[in-house]
Amino acid sequence: MEFLSRAQVIVAVGALALALYVLDLVRRRRLAEEYSLLWVISSVAIAALGFSTPLLRTITRALGVLFESSTVFAFGIGFATLMLLFLSVRMSRLAQENQTLARELALLRFEIESASRSRTSS
Amino acid sequence: MNPRALVIIPAHDEAESLPRTLDEVRAVAPECDVLVVDDGSTDGTADAARAKGVPTLRHPFNLGVGAALQTGFRWAVERGYAIGVQLDADGQHDPRYLSALIAEVREGRCDVAIGSRYITATGYRAPFARRLGMLLFSGVVRLALGKPIADTTSGFRAYGHEVMKVCQNDFPRDFPDAPLLIMLARRGFRLLEVPVEMRQRTAGTSFYTLSKSLYYPYKNLLASLMALLRRST
Numbered sequence: 001m002e003f004l005s006r007a008q009v010i011v012a013v014g015a016l017a018l019a020l021y022v023l024d025l026v027r028r029r030r031l032a033e034e035y036s037l038l039w040v041i042s043s044v045a046i047a048a049l050g051f052s053t054p055l056l057r058t059i060t061r062a063l064g065v066l067f068e069s070s071t072v073f074a075f076g077i078g079f080a081t082l083m084l085l086f087l088s089v090r091m092s093r094l095a096q097e098n099q100t101l102a103r104e105l106a107l108l109r110f111e112i113e114s115a116s117r118s119r120t121s122s
Numbered sequence: 123m124n125p126r127a128l129v130i131i132p133a134h135d136e137a138e139s140l141p142r143t144l145d146e147v148r149a150v151a152p153e154c155d156v157l158v159v160d161d162g163s164t165d166g167t168a169d170a171a172r173a174k175g176v177p178t179l180r181h182p183f184n185l186g187v188g189a190a191l192q193t194g195f196r197w198a199v200e201r202g203y204a205i206g207v208q209l210d211a212d213g214q215h216d217p218r219y220l221s222a223l224i225a226e227v228r229e230g231r232c233d234v235a236i237g238s239r240y241i242t243a244t245g246y247r248a249p250f251a252r253r254l255g256m257l258l259f260s261g262v263v264r265l266a267l268g269k270p271i272a273d274t275t276s277g278f279r280a281y282g283h284e285v286m287k288v289c290q291n292d293f294p295r296d297f298p299d300a301p302l303l304i305m306l307a308r309r310g311f312r313l314l315e316v317p318v319e320m321r322q323r324t325a326g327t328s329f330y331t332l333s334k335s336l337y338y339p340y341k342n343l344l345a346s347l348m349a350l351l352r353r354s355t
Contacts, residue, residue, distance in 0.1 A: 099185050099295065103193045106159070106179040110197075114177075 002053045004068055011072055012050025019043035038086060042079035046072060123283065127224045128203040129154045132190030133211035134161040137170040140211045144174045147209070150217040154207070154224075157197055161190040167211075186296040187277070195290040199283070204228070207280045215278040219318040223280035232314030233285050234306055236271065237278030239320045255339060259300040262346050266304045271315060274300045278318060285311050294345060297338060301345035308349065 003009050022039040025031035031039075049056045049072050060071045129147055133140050140158070147156055158171035162184035171178040179193055191208055198206040205227050209215050219237055226235040240256075252275075259274045277298075281289065288309060294302050307313055 099189055102181050102183065102185055103189060103196070106181050106193055107197060107200075110177065110179050 001051070004053060004056075007069065008050055008053070008056075008072075012047050015043045015046035015050060019047060038079065038083055042076075042083070045079070046075060049075060123204055124202040125204050127154045127205040127207055127220075127228075127280070128194075128198045128201075129156045129207045129209050129217075129220065130191060130194035130198065131156065131158045131171075131209050131211050132161055132187050132194065133158055133163065133167045133171070134184060134187070134190070135163045135165045135167060136211035137163065137165040137167045139213050140167055140170050141174055143209070143211055143213050143217075144171065144176055146213075147217045147220070151220040154220060155203070157194055158211075159190040159194045161185055161187065188293050188295045188298040191298060192290060192293040195281070195286040195293070199286050199290050202283075203286075204283050205280055206286050208277055210277055214320050214322070216319055216321060219278070219316070220280075222316055222318070223278070226314055226316055227280045227282045231312075233282045233311035234303075234313045235280040236273060236303075236313060236315045237276050237318035237320075238271075238273035238315040239276065239318060240272035251335060255335075258339065259342060259346075262343065263300050263303055266346060266350050267307045267313075271303055271313060273315065274303060276318075276320075278320070282311075297342055297345075300342050301349045304346050304349040305352075308352070 019040055022031065022036050022043065026033055026036045049059070053068075056068050056071060060068045063071065063074075065071050065074070129151070131140070131143065144156065144158075147154065156176050158168070158176050158178045160168040160171065160178060160180040162181045168178050168180045179197060181190065181193065194208075195206060205224055207220060207223060209217065209220070215237065223235040223237055226232050256273070256275055260270060260272055263274050264270045285306060288306075288311075289302075292305070303313060
């Protein structure tokens with residue numbers, strides 16, 4: 001197997017390790033399957049670029065990028081951006097649901113308190 | 123349907139001025155029911171309201187003035203109130219104008235009556251930055267609706283039952299101003315401005331703090347645009 005630099009080996013091994021770690025998190029139920037998807041895809045893609053120099057060369061040339069390392073970084077940044085956007089969307093939904101719950105709680109608490117008040121007074 | 127009007131008072135850390143506001147409402151508008159929505163206060167606002175014998179809902183943490191109103195609308199709709207009026211806890215809104223706002227909705231001249239401090243000379247003079255913002259957003263609303271609303275940021279409004287039914291599910295969380303008016307108008311509700319006088323705050327701090335003043339134009343411009351782009355359902 002041919003590698004362009006030591007950095008490429010480090011990136012490839014690192015990405016593979018990350019993929020395995022993500023899968024292990026899912027196994028231990030620390031990470032939900034739906035959140036693992038983007039992580040697994042991105043780390044496997046980076047590992048593939050790292051281990052297969054011909055693939056990396058082909059993509060780099062096809063994209064018109066000057067250095068192979070830039071291609072790896074571009075993929076990394078692309079995935080990171082996607083992940084952040086995905087998390088922002090999730091967070092907005094969670095905030096909305098959280099708000100609805102809090103409002104519902106306020107209404108329920110009022111009902112319970114007025115019910116117990118009317119019971120003690122009667 | 124309950125023919126009475128419900129005055130909804132969202133309050134965040136207003137323990138100081140709220141009792142006075144409640145007394146005033148009771149004295150000036152005894153025909154109205156009152157609901158206080160304590161938006162996660164830490165200064166005993168809810169207790170101050172309960173001490174006055176007013177039904178009080180309490181958010182477990184601060185959600186924003188829009189969310190507090192939304193909770194109030196939900197409560198009003200569940201109890202079948204024909205009209206809900208939004209009134210500030212800080213004494214800025216004069217309860218003497220409640221009847222004027224309510225009358226416009228009750229007599230069917232509009233679905234939302236907006237207490238406006240600009241359509242007649244009332245002596246109110248906002249700080250420069252705020253005036254600029256108001257000018258901008260009344261311009262936005264005018265563009266969107268094809269009719270002018272002078273006071274888009276007024277939080278002194280009366281809403282009909284059908285409006286509250288929509289608002290209990292769909293309401294801006296933090297700044298219920300221009301985007302809300304656009305959304306309501308797009309849904310076919312009629313808006314009407316009613317001249318009112320507004321007073322200086324008596325205590326507490328405004329919902330509109332300096333730190334929000336930069337975020338506010340961005341959020342409201344975007345939300346206005348989105349309210350316009352959303353299909354009116």
